[in-house]
Amino acid sequence: MRITQLGEDRLIRRWTRALRNDRSVLRGVGDDCAVLSGAKGVPLLFASDMLVEGVHFRASADPAAVGWKALAVNVSDIAAMGGLPRYAVVSLGFPPSARVARTDGLYRGLKRCADRFGVNLVGGDTGRASCWVIGVAILGEVEPRRLVCRTGARPGDWLLVTGRLGGAVESGRHLTFTPRLREARVIGARIRPRAMMDLSDGLWTDLPRLCRASGVGAVVETGRIPRQAGCSLRQAVAEGEDFELLMAIPPEQAKPLLRWAAWHLRCGLTTIGRIVRGRLIRYVDAAGKELRFKEGFKHF
Amino acid sequence: MRITQLGEDRLIRRWTRALRNDRSVLRGVGDDCAVLSGAKGVPLLFASDMLVEGVHFRASADPAAVGWKALAVNVSDIAAMGGLPRYAVVSLGFPPSARVARTDGLYRGLKRCADRFGVNLVGGDTGRASCWVIGVAILGEVEPRRLVCRTGARPGDWLLVTGRLGGAVESGRHLTFTPRLREARVIGARIRPRAMMDLSDGLWTDLPRLCRASGVGAVVETGRIPRQAGCSLRQAVAEGEDFELLMAIPPEQAKPLLRWAAWHLRCGLTTIGRIVRGRLIRYVDAAGKELRFKEGFKHF
Numbered sequence: 001m002r003i004t005q006l007g008e009d010r011l012i013r014r015w016t017r018a019l020r021n022d023r024s025v026l027r028g029v030g031d032d033c034a035v036l037s038g039a040k041g042v043p044l045l046f047a048s049d050m051l052v053e054g055v056h057f058r059a060s061a062d063p064a065a066v067g068w069k070a071l072a073v074n075v076s077d078i079a080a081m082g083g084l085p086r087y088a089v090v091s092l093g094f095p096p097s098a099r100v101a102r103t104d105g106l107y108r109g110l111k112r113c114a115d116r117f118g119v120n121l122v123g124g125d126t127g128r129a130s131c132w133v134i135g136v137a138i139l140g141e142v143e144p145r146r147l148v149c150r151t152g153a154r155p156g157d158w159l160l161v162t163g164r165l166g167g168a169v170e171s172g173r174h175l176t177f178t179p180r181l182r183e184a185r186v187i188g189a190r191i192r193p194r195a196m197m198d199l200s201d202g203l204w205t206d207l208p209r210l211c212r213a214s215g216v217g218a219v220v221e222t223g224r225i226p227r228q229a230g231c232s233l234r235q236a237v238a239e240g241e242d243f244e245l246l247m248a249i250p251p252e253q254a255k256p257l258l259r260w261a262a263w264h265l266r267c268g269l270t271t272i273g274r275i276v277r278g279r280l281i282r283y284v285d286a287a288g289k290e291l292r293f294k295e296g297f298k299h300f
Numbered sequence: 301m302r303i304t305q306l307g308e309d310r311l312i313r314r315w316t317r318a319l320r321n322d323r324s325v326l327r328g329v330g331d332d333c334a335v336l337s338g339a340k341g342v343p344l345l346f347a348s349d350m351l352v353e354g355v356h357f358r359a360s361a362d363p364a365a366v367g368w369k370a371l372a373v374n375v376s377d378i379a380a381m382g383g384l385p386r387y388a389v390v391s392l393g394f395p396p397s398a399r400v401a402r403t404d405g406l407y408r409g410l411k412r413c414a415d416r417f418g419v420n421l422v423g424g425d426t427g428r429a430s431c432w433v434i435g436v437a438i439l440g441e442v443e444p445r446r447l448v449c450r451t452g453a454r455p456g457d458w459l460l461v462t463g464r465l466g467g468a469v470e471s472g473r474h475l476t477f478t479p480r481l482r483e484a485r486v487i488g489a490r491i492r493p494r495a496m497m498d499l500s501d502g503l504w505t506d507l508p509r510l511c512r513a514s515g516v517g518a519v520v521e522t523g524r525i526p527r528q529a530g531c532s533l534r535q536a537v538a539e540g541e542d543f544e545l546l547m548a549i550p551p552e553q554a555k556p557l558l559r560w561a562a563w564h565l566r567c568g569l570t571t572i573g574r575i576v577r578g579r580l581i582r583y584v585d586a587a588g589k590e591l592r593f594k595e596g597f598k599h600f
Contacts, residue, residue, distance in 0.1 A: 001399065001400045001401070002396070002397060002398065002399060002400065003394060003396065003398050003399070003400055003403060004396045004397075005400075006400060008426060008427075011400070011403065011426065012426060014400075014404070015403070015404070015407040016407075016421070018411065019411065019420075019421055020415065021420040021421070021422065022420060024386070024420070025387070025420050025422055028420070028421075028422045028423065029421075029422065029423050029424075030423075031423075033423065034387070034389065034422035034423040036386075036387055036422065036439075038338070044439075046387055046389055046422060046423065046437075046439060047389060047423055047424075048348075048389040048390070048391045048423070048424050048425060048435065048437050049391065049425050050391035050393060050425060050427065050433070050435055052393050052427065052428065052429040052430070052433070054430060055393075055427060055428045055429060056427075086324070086336075087325070087334070087336055087346055089334065089346055089347060089348040089437055090348070091348045091349065091350035091435045091437075093350060093352050093355075093433070094303060096302070096303065096304045097302060097304075098302065098303045099301065099302060099303070100301045100302065100303055100305075100306060100311070100314075101301070103303060103311065103315070104314070104315070107315040107316075111318065111319065115320070120319075120321040120322060120324070120325050120328070121316070121319055121321070121328075121329075122321065122325055122328045122329065122334035122336070122346060123328065123329050123331075123333065123334040123346065123347055123348070124329075124347075124348050125348060125349050125350060126308055126311065126312060127308075127350065127352065127355060127356075128352065128355045129352040129355060129431075129433070130352070130354060130430060130431055131429075131430055131431075133350070133352070133393070133429070133433055133435075135348065135350055135391045135433075135435035135437075137346075137348050137389055137391075137435075137437030139336075139344075139346060139439065
């Protein structure tokens with residue numbers, strides 16, 4: 001059997017079902033970050049994400065933008081748990097023919113992102129590879145009362161997203177996006193979302209992950225989905241690489257938050273649907289008609 | 301300029317010289333692990349190492365052995381600082397044509413290594429790549445009095461290595477080796493080496509790193525270097541992938557340690573030379589004649 005026949009989520013479940021972790025692992029595989037019981041009651045967040053040339057960026061891409069993205073996708077994972085990024089290590093692979101100037105550019109992008117979000121670049125390794133590979137692992141901290149996992153969504157919660165969705169790859173925004181760290185922190189200072197994740201693979205692929213983790217279903221009103229200019233509904237739902245935040249928030253907290261966000265959250269905050277009982281995820285238009293999409297981003 | 305013209309160490313210095321880390325980073329780039337001031341006074345060790353098909357293993361290699369190696373090289377980094385590995389995240393890249401059975405094998409090897417050395421596998425990511433890529437990042441802990449960096453070697457210290465060197469790639473040992481975690485811990489319970497590192501790129505490449513970090517030189521007596529059966533001196537010195545420990549220890553501590561090790565350290569512990577003033581690293585034979593070798597393992 002080829003891995004394409006299983007897909008990412010089933011592969012990961014297959015590999016990780018027999019893992020034996022000790023009690024210091026508050027949350028292991030299955031969220032944006034692992035949660036480890038740090039000392040002083042401050043949980044540690046631990047995650048990694050790897051970019052590969054030809055898959056996550058083109059060979060012709062600006063290396064500084066690639067470096068930025070390599071760290072930014074990891075910062076986004078920390079933001080999605082309500083935490084603050086602190087340290088990162090970087091594993092770099094290049095073909096021997098790589099130009100020093102391009103590798104300098106990559107590191108410049110990494111540093112710019114690190115400085116912007118308060119990340120200490122503390123180590124890693126480098127070596128030969130047949131194409132460019134940039135693996136980043138990130139370590140963050142989160143106050144226990146601010147920690148948000150994918151597991152807490154309850155029927156009746158509203159579904160909210162930051163920013164606008166769609167066209168991230170075509171526009172090049174997937175290389176230059178701003179992870180929603182500030183937004184997650186200022187929202188987390190006002191309320192505690194019941195569940196949160198970042199939209200890396202698109203709503204069509206990611207919402208089922210949040211719902212499965214919480215044991216709930218959802219109804220999305222397609223007319224409400226905030227789209228990037230010129231993007232079709234399909235693009236907004238299925239393309240991925242937006243790195244916006246998806247949150248489940250009880251209505252009594254969502255309402256004042258939306259009023260506040262209208263004035264104070266520049267990227268915007270939009271209600272796109274609600275959490276329901278069951279396991280079904282339905283996309284309905286304004287007339288209540290159910291819509292289906294082609295598949296979202298597939299890693300394999 | 302191509303990266304091959306600079307080499308790994310100069311590339312890393314070039315990229316990392318302008319890094320600005322905060323005071324919680326006790327030691328950043330330049331050692332086997334970064335050292336971060338954890339809470340409760342227990343420093344955290346943070347490192348990453350990536351394996352790439354065709355560079356660190358052949359496409360035909362047993363995937364379980366590749367999985368073992370991917371984690372073991374990281375455990376070795378933690379051992380080299382005197383610490384205990386605790387958590388790891390894994391970034392996997394496969395071609396879409398990869399067989400599920402081979403990816404299962406890889407994960408089986410990762411788990412076997414994790415169980416053996418008490419590592420919690422807590423997350424990571426997976427995606428498409430043109431060849432197999434396995435990136436592991438590891439988080440460990442170390443008691444402050446047990447922390448050993450590369451920086452502490454002083455003139456007069458003896459240079460010791462565990463085990464035997466050479467032929468690791470040819471014999472396949474580079475895929476199945478046992479990281480010297482137990483050895484580092486039992487030695488650390490008796491004495492505190494002044495400096496320590498693991499030999500991943502071979503003595504010829506790695507000893508200069510330890511000496512540069514400590515601001516010292518060294519004299520190695522080639523006749524004393526413990527070699528694997530059938531290996532030439534050049535193989536033992538320059539091939540790399542041995543993952544044995546190299547330590548600098550004051551003679552008054554090294555002598556009783558060697559007597560103890562003769563009975564209790566199955567892998568063996570051997571004095572191969574001594575730390576001297578200056579910056580020169582000399583390899584001399586029993587007659588005092590200086591030897592030169594071809595270059596050690598080069599990442600580019």
